[in-house]
Amino acid sequence: MxxxxxxxxxxxxxxxxSNVAIYKLRKNNIETVAIGLREGLVDDVKIHKEWIPFQGIDTVTLYLNAKxxxxxxxxxISLKPSRVIFNPGTENPEFYKLLEENKIKSEVACTLVLLGTKQY
Incomplete structure (x- = not known):
């Protein structure tokens, strides 16, 4: 699934x-969308600069520091994901609380490790 x-x-x-994560997500046949500071293509995934109201997002994996x-x-929150993964260096207790209030799971983990150990 x-x-x-x-x-x-x-x-x-x-x-x-974040770049490596896109490749690994796609290698695992996980539908992937991306937002960054510059537009471009990583594997078959377009990086968008603007905030797009993507539909059906299960997971948001963060590569932005807390600031x-x-x-x-x-x-x-508007995307209504099932979970948000806080990769190393992105930990943010303030945001964990806000996500919990909106019934969104927060997970402090490494996307690359989760994929590598088949726990994604």
Whole structure:
């Protein structure tokens, strides 16, 4: 079963974890959409600059540090994902609470590890 995933903070730089995550998500046949600072293509996934009201998002995986997250709170909640993954360096207790209030699970984990260990 595919868990449609939004990679938020996606990068065109192949050395960035968000970029590697897109490749690994697609390798695992997970439908993937992405938003970043620059438009471009990673594997077969277009990185958008604008906030698109994507439908059917199961998971949002964050690659934005806590200081950059507040402007995205309402947007992420509006997508009604099942969960938000806080990758290393993105931990944010304020946002965990807000997600919980909106019945969205927060998970402090590494998307790459979850995929690698078949726990995604």
């Amino acid at each position: 595919s868990k449609k995933t939004l990679v938020l903070g996606a990068s065109l730089n192949e050395e960035r974890y 950059r997250q507040p402007e995205y709170y309402d947007y992420i």
